[in-house]
Amino acid sequence: MNDLSPCPPVPELIERTRSRSGLAPAHIAALIGGHLAGRVPDYQISAWLMAVTCSGLSSAETAELTRVLADTGQCLHLGQDTFVADKHSTGGVGDNVTLVLAPLLAAVGIPMAKMSGRSLGHHGGTVDKLEAIPGLVLPTTPEQVKASLETTGMAIATQSSAFAPGDAALYRLRDVTATVDSLPLIAASVMSKKLATGASVVVLDVKTGGGAMMRHLEDARALAELMVAIGCQNGLPTRAVISDMNQPLGSAIGNSLEVAEALHVLAGGYVPRLNDLVLALAGQVAAAAWPAVPNEVVDARLRKALTDGSAQNVFRTWVGMHGGDVASIDDPARLPRAPHVVRVLTPSGGVVQSIDAAALGGLAGRLGAAREQAGAAVDPASGIRLLVGVGAKVEAGADVAELHTCTGGDAELLAAAQAAFTIGDAPAAEPPLVHQIITGDAT
Template identity: 45%
Template sequence: MSTTTPTSTAGDEIVEPFDAIDVIRAKRDGGKLEPAQIDWVVDAYTRGVVAEEQMSALAMAIFLHGMEREEISRWTAAMIASGERMSFDALSRPTADKHSTGGVGDKITLPLAPLVAAFGVAVPQLSGRGLGHTGGTLDKLEAIPGWRAALSNDEMMAQLEGVGAVICAAGSGLAPADRKLYALRDVTGTVESIPLIASSIMSKKIAEGTASLVLDVKTGAGAFMREEADARELARTMVDLGTDAGVRTVALLTDMSAPLGRTVGNALEVRESLEVLAGGGPADVVELTLALAREMLASAGRPDADVEAALADGRAMDVWRAMIAAQGGDPQAPLPVAAHTQELRARQDGTVRGLDAMGIGVAAWRLGAGRSRPGESVQAAAGVEIRRHIGEPVRSGDVLAVLHTDTPGRFGRALEALEDAWDIAPEGTGTASRSIVLDRIS
């Protein structure tokens, strides 16, 4: 794809090949944007030629009228072209990447990356920080003393070759048009546009240069896409974008009606991830880790890998320790512990029928585990430890959860978020079994 560039005329006057208003009108009236229009408007916005209010209008028009597959593919390619592209061709290992649309207690990247790397596959996980009720992978790992998120490209490549797995911050050079547009969408009510979400995620993932990609697209109360139909459409769109770009792409549609595992919060989730790497851990976290690992390994040419064995015999834990140490962390150091805890107790007997992922995520955020604006600091030890999960019996007075924070004044509002978070059915009432993986889309 060639990006349309402005033309210089006599006197060095810059003449743009399109007018932003014409592009806005075309989509406002329900039309299909031409490839050259898309190339130009993304490039011109990145250069500052298209004003913020003009791109706001175009984003709203896209939100209202959508985009066809060819438009989304071209829009994604234009955002990739706005910055640098990485290449892992020099590695001796095949590469596989994973992206999750985010959820409450979603710590899967932590055990997944070393597990896949244990089979000779390079796993470059360029991750982000949390905002609001969903936690960021980098925030979790920064609970480990000494660990650093910022790596140069040379450091990342050396770690992928030597260790096999790296989890670090994405560089600012990847898809800068997306970074600018994402901030605009956040303040103009256009975040929930499936074409714009899909192109935002996939422009960065394709620019990262991985050969194969597995998407974990979540649906349910604690997910960005609450409705399964919307999550399914997003998954299908992203798989198509990856396929169009020559990246082997598959998506798993997964349940986020309840939190993943029994912990929500940075150090708490690292501790639970270590349990998984040691061959234990909550069944739902293990189930999803293994399902994603199998998909990543199959796409990287390792379809017969025994992922359960690599957790049981310590191979995945060995890669974890090497990965953490390579980024300055001490894998043997004790994790932070909150200065204050408070228990939430049940008021009736019965069985846990439902668990409000959003309420628990908000409680962890209010305890200090998350941030309300970019750049805000988080408490490494803050969060919620779930003692009674779906399908488990409860007696009045049993501990449902333990709240952790360094700031006891935060307990009140956190407890407000947990009001009715546990749906406890009368004894003898059956509870439906919870399946984490709902579908596979390829």
């Protein structure tokens, strides 16, 4: 990055942010570039991050921060010669959408590429899920990503320090300075990596509810609108779907269990909420790729590809290309399986009023499905399978879930699983899956 000095001293830039006096593009470039070059120490950048968290950034400043972070590393330019889609989720419990969405889009002729991460906390990372497939090794280099796209129409790769290293440097400090939940910093972090990918369109799955980072709908809407605006201001068409996370997305929580569930959908099966969200996100991508095609035609194409084996064949080819056990696509029993399956029974009968997604996500992490610290091992076989959803009628003593564990039954864990289900007498309806769709045109 070019040194854009002369620039006001860093304490003045911190004060300008704290007092909302505004930063010029050169100021933001100097802060990030100076930090990466070692001229701006951690304590000053940490102070600036706290100023941003407390006072915010304007939309123009946030868009500029995003562009600067993207420019600190490589850009793939995937959408330069052909239409390529990208996707991001803000993280949810049982969120295995990417495993179905990528092969589905590829099957209808829309290539999709995505950089994915590992889990930290109870949200299982896409990389951890896919590595539950025996032998699978994900791409790590730009050349491997492009080869995967050219051969199969889809690419899911592990995140690399080559892309937006400035964001990684900021996140390292955000994680230890209580500045993770700042909307401008979240938006810039997400969208800087999307700009670095260089796709033709990005679809964002912004979760809201008890199991999401943005628990309140108004916060999820603000984040979605900000990220869409950033993408469009930087010439990247961006669409956002605000989806509900007041209960786990599908019926599986845990890496191998979620892969098996995704394979069921790719084989033509139906999983409530999961199928519907995949189709909603795919529809937004297809609307950008095929603006002249009527919505009903798009929907029919997508549904056909999910049921006629086309999407499954793409995923099978992709898994084989990356060394995975292709036989597991047709026989998910070959995936890692926990030696113990513990039944979770409801102590009372009635109607399922709610399912605490955050509690079940945390419980799955305690079973070994996620990691508390970066670099820790993950047990691919452990997790939770839900047997009922909100609104279901259950009898006292009925099975509502299964704990898949390598250590057997544990009274404390079993009690925690039971407590995640609220049973009552009143009728209960599922909340809407999609709360809002936000679109924007790049300028």
